[in-house]
Amino acid sequence: MKSTTVSLRTLPSSEARRKRLEEVRGITLSHTGKFTFDEATASSRNCENMIGVAQVPVGVAGPVRLTHPDGNTADYYLPLATTEGALVASVSRGCKAITESGGASVRSSLVGATRGPVFKVRSLAESARLEAYVADQFLRLKEIAEATSRHLKLKSVTSTGVGLYRYIRFVYDTKDAMGLNMVTIATDRVVRHIEEATETACVALSGNFCVDKKPSWQNMVNKRGRPVWAEAVLSKAVLSDVLKTDAVHVFDTWMAKCMIGSAISGSMGFNAQYANVVAALFIATGQDPAHVVEGSMGITTATIVNGDALHIGVYLPDLMIGTVGGGTGLATQREALSLLGIGGGDDGAHAERFAEIIGGAVLAGEVSLLSSLAEQTLSRSHEKLARGKII
Amino acid sequence: MKSTTVSLRTLPSSEARRKRLEEVRGITLSHTGKFTFDEATASSRNCENMIGVAQVPVGVAGPVRLTHPDGNTADYYLPLATTEGALVASVSRGCKAITESGGASVRSSLVGATRGPVFKVRSLAESARLEAYVADQFLRLKEIAEATSRHLKLKSVTSTGVGLYRYIRFVYDTKDAMGLNMVTIATDRVVRHIEEATETACVALSGNFCVDKKPSWQNMVNKRGRPVWAEAVLSKAVLSDVLKTDAVHVFDTWMAKCMIGSAISGSMGFNAQYANVVAALFIATGQDPAHVVEGSMGITTATIVNGDALHIGVYLPDLMIGTVGGGTGLATQREALSLLGIGGGDDGAHAERFAEIIGGAVLAGEVSLLSSLAEQTLSRSHEKLARGKII
C-alpha cells in the first residue's frame, strides 16, 4: 500500500511546507514561521523538511561565581531555555547562595567522545585474535582515524568479548566539538580497515557500547565526554538568609532523597534534578538535547563542615557538549554561547570551560531544590510562581 | 561577600534585560529577542527573567500511518524540533517504511504521574505503623488529594521502608496534563495530613521514589506516566526497496546492539535511539525536556516472521507527557500539537493519542537507524546530509 499523503520533501521552502500542511490539516502555523536564522544553512545542516521553529523561552539565571582550576574566577549569567515556570528562579536562588558563599570551585576532565562498534566473530579464538589485533595495531588505527579530520585524536581503545560478539570502544579527543559526527566517520574508516585486515565483519558501527543517549553504567563507571565536578561551602548565614534553611536539614533531605531514595529506586541519578538544568542549558546553547539523558546521571554529595556550614558537591560523569558544530551555529544559540563567553572553538578550552559552567549551574540547581525541599516551602512558594513545581 | 553584578530580576521586560546584558557583556542578543508569543503570559507561567527565545528548527517527518486500539487508523505528520541534521530525514524514512507496510499498531496504558515523598521515622515499629496507616486510610487520602484539583484522581499508593525512612509512592491520573505540578500540590496536602495524623515528619516531598527525571529501574519495572507500545511488520519488499536491507541483517544488528550491547554496557535503554525522537517531539510540543531522560528507557524487539519479513516493536515504559499545561500553551508549541490534532484537553484522550503517536514515531526512528546500521551505509549516507550522524 502506497501512502497517498502529500510529500513535503519536494517542496522548496519552509513556507511552502507550512502552507501545504495548513491546507491539508486545516490549521495555522503562523508562529512557527517566525524565525531569524538563515534558512538555507539550517535546512542543510540542522533540520530537513523544515517548517520553521519552536520558540523556547530563555531566561537568565545568576550570575554565579565560579573558580576554575587555573585559579581564575568569573561570574556567569546562565541562559536557560525552558517552559517550566520556577526553574530560572530556582537556579537563580542557588546562584545567589553560591556567589554569596564566595563562589563554587569547578573542575572537569576530558574523557572524550566514544563510539563502540560491534563485530561478529566465528569463535572465541577469533574473538581473542581480534582483541589482540586491535591492541597491537593501536598506532596504525590511530593514524587511520586521525586522517579523517585534523580536529580529532584517537586516545584509546578497549574491548570486551561476549559470545560471538566483540565490542570495541574508541575514545577520541574532539576539542571544542561534541564530535559524534566526526567520531562516527573516523570509526567507520577504522572499522573498514579492521574488517579487511582481520576478515571479521562489523555488525553495527554503534553497538550500544558507546553508549550514546541512553542511561548506562558503562558511562557512569568509565565516564564519557567531559566529566565535571563542582563544589561550594554554604555558610550558616547564607543557608539561613538566602535559602531559609540550615545545614542539618539540607543534609537530611539529601540523604533521604539523593542517597537512599535513589538506591531503593534503582536510579543512576543520585541527585535532585540535574536533568532540568542540563536540558535548559543544552537547548539554549544548541547542544543535542538527547544527550540530556547522559547528563542526568551523577552523584550529589553533602557534608556538614565546620559545625554549621554545608559542603555540597556535584559530579556529572558524562557530559557530551561542544561550542562548535551541531546546533551551536544557529543564531540564538550562538548568542547564548556568547553570553557565556565561549562561542566558537578554542582548541578545547571553550568546551572545557562550558563543562565547568554546566557543573556550576547544576550545583546551583541542587542547592536550591534541596533547600526548598528541606523547608517544605516547596508547594507553597511555587503556587505563586507556577503551581506546585519541584525544581 | 556580596555579588556586585547586576540584578536582572528587577528589570521590567525581556528587552530591558537583553539590553543590560548586551552592555555588561559586550555582546548582541538581537536574534534572541525575536519571538511572537505573549511575553506577559510566558514570563509568569513558563520562564522567569526572560530575555527572549531559543529558536529551535522544526522539521516535519512522515506521514506515518498508525492504527489505534479502537481500530481507527490515521496518518500523522510529526513535528520534530532538532538541530541535528539527518534526524528528520531518518525518521521520515522509517515512517515511509512503516506506512508502506500498512502502518503500525500502537497501544498505551495509563499508569499515571507519581510523587514519592519520604518520611523519617524513629523505629521499624513506627515505620510499620506508617505503612499500615497509609494503606488503611487510602480513601481518606484520596479525598484530600482530589480536593486540590478536579483534574486529578489518586489511583494507588505503595510504600517501602528502609531503615528510618519510609518512601510512599502516590500514583495519579491527571488526564491530559503531564500533571507534576498538580500532583505535587495534592501530595503536599496529603503529606501534611499524614504528618499530623501520625506525628511523623516528611523529609522531602520528592524522595526520588517518584522517580522524576532520572533513569531508574523503579520506573522501568513499575512504569510511570503513559507507557506505550508500537509494532509493525516490514515486508521483504519494503525492507529492500525503502530500507535497502533485509530482515536477517536488521535482526542481527538489533541483537548485537540493542540486546547484547546494552546488556554488556549496563544500559536501561535496550534500544537504538529513543531519546533522539522523544527529545525532538518533546521540544516541538512543549513537553518538559528533562523528561527525555525517562523516555530514553525501553526495549526494542525484532523478530523474523513469515520467513523474510520483520516484526519490530518498541516499548517505552515511562512517558511523562501532556497536551495542556506547561509549555503546551506557547504559540509555536500549540501549533505543533494542532498539527497532530491533539491540542488542548479531552478528558485524557488527547494525551493517550499523543502517547501512541510518540510510540509510532519512536518506532519509525528505530526502523530507520537499525536499517542504516545494518547496511553500513551509515557514514556514507550521512556525509551527504550531515557529516557522519548515527540517527
Next chain:
Amino acid sequence: MKSTTVSLRTLPSSEARRKRLEEVRGITLSHTGKFTFDEATASSRNCENMIGVAQVPVGVAGPVRLTHPDGNTADYYLPLATTEGALVASVSRGCKAITESGGASVRSSLVGATRGPVFKVRSLAESARLEAYVADQFLRLKEIAEATSRHLKLKSVTSTGVGLYRYIRFVYDTKDAMGLNMVTIATDRVVRHIEEATETACVALSGNFCVDKKPSWQNMVNKRGRPVWAEAVLSKAVLSDVLKTDAVHVFDTWMAKCMIGSAISGSMGFNAQYANVVAALFIATGQDPAHVVEGSMGITTATIVNGDALHIGVYLPDLMIGTVGGGTGLATQREALSLLGIGGGDDGAHAERFAEIIGGAVLAGEVSLLSSLAEQTLSRSHEKLARGKII
C-alpha cells in the same frame, strides 16, 4: 564423537563411584566418603551421582538478642558454615555489641516465592488480550494452582508485555518452605491452562521475570520471598568498649562505603557484607546457596542519634528461605535449624522467625565490619586470625 569415559550414573553407591574415580584419576577420596546422613534419602532427594560430602566447618556466633514484632525477645546462637577465618569472630563481636545494647528489633514480611513464565504472542492486540485474561481469571488460576499442593496459596499475578512477549509473575505463599519446586509445578499447571484457554504458547516456564538466583532490580524494587529488616541502637559505651570506635567514625565509613561507594560502582548491594553472613547461614541450615545472590542485595543505614549513639539498620528485600524441604532435612542441617529452634514446619511461623534471625545476624555482621573499617584496625587484627580478611 562418543565420550569413552566411565559412566558414574550406573554405579550403585557413592562408595562405588568414589572407587571408580579414585582408579580413573589416581586420587584418594577418603574424606569425601565420611558422612553420617542416610545415603538413600540424600541420593534421591538432594544429589544425584553422589560420591560423599564436602565437610564445611560450622562455627557458632552469638548469642544475639532479638526482639520479634510480637514483642518476644530471645537470644540466638548462630550456626555459620564457613571456611573463611575471621567471619565467626566478626559476627560474634557484632552480636555482642547488639546484645549489650539491648538487642535488635527485627521484622519481616511475606512477599512470597515467585515464578515468571513468558508467553509468545502474535501481536500487541493478542498481548493485551492475554493480559486481560490473566487479570480476569485470577480466581480460576488460583484454584488450579492451589489444587497442586495444600501448602501453597497463589497471592497475586502481575504482567508486563514487551514486543511479542508477555511476562507474568505469579506470587505464592509457600508457608515454611522456600517453595520453588511446588511453585514451579503449580505454575506449570496454570500455564497449561492459559495456553489452552488463550491459544498462546509459553516459551519458558521461567522467563527471568521471577527473578531466581540472579541479581535484579525487579526483586530489589518489588521484593521477593521474605524481606527482612533489623535495627539496633549502639550506645557510646558499646561503640567504645566492644567496637573500639565511635558513632561518627562508623557513620563516616558507612557513608563512604555503603552509600557513595556502592552508587559509584553501580551495585545493588548498598551494604558492607550481607553475602558473607547469608552464605554461612544458608549452607549451615540447608538453604539453596545460589539464593545467596538474592540475599546479597539490600541497604544498610546508619544514623547518629542522641548525639553519640548510632542507629544502624539493615534491609534485605529478597530472602528465599525455608525450614522444610530442600537441604533442610539433611542431618547436620537439621541440627543447625534445631539450634535456632525452628526445625520443621509451623504454618509459616518458622520461616518467618528464620527470616528475622537472618536479619539480626546480618545486622551483627554489618555492625562489626563497619566498626572494623572505621578503626582501620582491620588488617592488623586479622593478621592474627586469618591474614587480612575484611569481614
Next chain:
Amino acid sequence: MKSTTVSLRTLPSSEARRKRLEEVRGITLSHTGKFTFDEATASSRNCENMIGVAQVPVGVAGPVRLTHPDGNTADYYLPLATTEGALVASVSRGCKAITESGGASVRSSLVGATRGPVFKVRSLAESARLEAYVADQFLRLKEIAEATSRHLKLKSVTSTGVGLYRYIRFVYDTKDAMGLNMVTIATDRVVRHIEEATETACVALSGNFCVDKKPSWQNMVNKRGRPVWAEAVLSKAVLSDVLKTDAVHVFDTWMAKCMIGSAISGSMGFNAQYANVVAALFIATGQDPAHVVEGSMGITTATIVNGDALHIGVYLPDLMIGTVGGGTGLATQREALSLLGIGGGDDGAHAERFAEIIGGAVLAGEVSLLSSLAEQTLSRSHEKLARGKII
C-alpha cells in the same frame, strides 16, 4: 545490659562447645560433630568457635570435554556440592551434550583481585592532587604492595572522585590464590603510605569500589578476578537425541528468558542459572561461597549456525577463585580439587585452569536448563527427580 548467656569462645574444643549448646538448648548435635579434617588447623584458619561441620552432599557430573586455549583437550568430572535434587543430573546431561558435540572451547583472562579503598579529602583540588599522586607514584606503590608477599603483583591502579571522596581501585595478580587476604594486607600498607605522603585520610580500606561480594556494574563492565568464556556448537543430532529439542526452540527460549526477560527485570544475570553451578563447584572446592554473588553475573548467548545447529556461549566477567588458601586446604575440598587435577599452586596455571573448568561447567548447566525449558518437559521430568525443580 550484659548478656548472661554462655560464652563459647573460652571452651577448648568443638566437642566442648557442642556439649554446652546441647545442654543449653536441649538439642543434639551428633551429626555436626562427625568430621575428619584436622580440628586445630581448621579452627585457627577457617572457622572460630567451631562446633563441627555441615555435611553437604557432593555429586559428580560429567565428564565434560574441554579444549583449553593452548589446544589441550581434557575430560573433567565435576564435583558439585548441592542439596538441590536435579542439579547434578541436569549438569550431567549438559556435559553429555557438549562432549558428544566434540567438547567446549574455554578461555579465561586474568584481571585480578581488587581492593577499592576510599579517602576523604577537603576539596576538589585536594582530590585532584591525590589522583595525580597515585598515578605518578605507581611504581613506588607497587614496590610497597609487593613487599608484603612474594605471591602478589600490583597490576594497575585507577581512581574516581565523587565530592569529598576519592575511590582508588588496586588490581593485583595473586597467582593461584583467590587472594583477597593478601590483597587487603598489601593495600593496607599502600594506603598507609599514601596517607602519610599526602596527608589524606583513608575512611575505609574497602570502599565498595572493589566490589567484593555484591552484584555491581563496576565488575560487570570492568571485570574482576578471572573472567571466563566457554562455547560449544550443538549439532542437530545432539539437540535431538540428548536434549530432546532443536536449535530454534532453544534459541527462542534463550531470547525470551536470558535477553528480554533479564532486560525487563533489571538483572545483571543475562543467563539461565549460573549461580546454581557456581555455588555447587565453589562449596565442593572450598571457595568463598559469598563470591557466588559475583559468579551469578554474566551473559549467555545463543546463535543458530549451519541451519540447524546451535552455538551457545557463556561469559562470566567476575570469578573470584583459587586453588590454594581459604577453604581449599580442608580435607574434602582438597580431594575435590584433586579430582579436577588442580590441587595446590602452580604459578597461576591451576587457578586459570579452574576458571576454564567453571566456564565449561556453567555452559553445561545452561545447555541443559535452556533445553529443558524449551521442551516444557521441565516439571514433568523433575517430578521424578525432585518435584518441580528448574535447574
